Amino acid sequence: MHFQNAFKISVIGNQNLKQEEGAQWQEIAYEQIYRMLKGKEIFNEVMNLAINIELEKELKRRVTLTEVIGMKQYCGLYFQTLAARQQSNDNDLLLQPNALS
Numbered sequence: 001m002h003f004q005n006a007f008k009i010s011v012i013g014n015q016n017l018k019q020e021e022g023a024q025w026q027e028i029a030y031e032q033i034y035r036m037l038k039g040k041e042i043f044n045e046v047m048n049l050a051i052n053i054e055l056e057k058e059l060k061r062r063v064t065l066t067e068v069i070g071m072k073q074y075c076g077l078y079f080q081t082l083a084a085r086q087q088s089n090d091n092d093l094l095l096q097p098n099a100l101s
Contacts, residue, residue, distance in 0.1 A: 026051075046067055
């Protein structure tokens with residue numbers, strides 16, 4: 001799950017997390033993109049899968065395409081958030097769905 005590694009490294013680096021805070025990167029990541037998600041349950045499931053992959057290097061089950069796409073989407077939403085922050089020069093900006101759609 002290379003998306004998970006990119007997501008993790010980006011969150012830890014861009015949110016300026018100290019070593020002791022690094023273990024909480026998923027919660028901090030969620031806080032950065034939560035407005036673009038419908039809920040936390042699926043996010044947590046995908047994050048737990050990614051952690052298990054990172055720790056075990058092998059899983060006893062197949063990873064579904066839905067899970068891979070989920071991680072890719074979370075990573076992409078965070079990267080979009082970083083781009084929007086840079087564009088607007090606002091490090092606290094959070095993306096949200098278009099209220100008109």
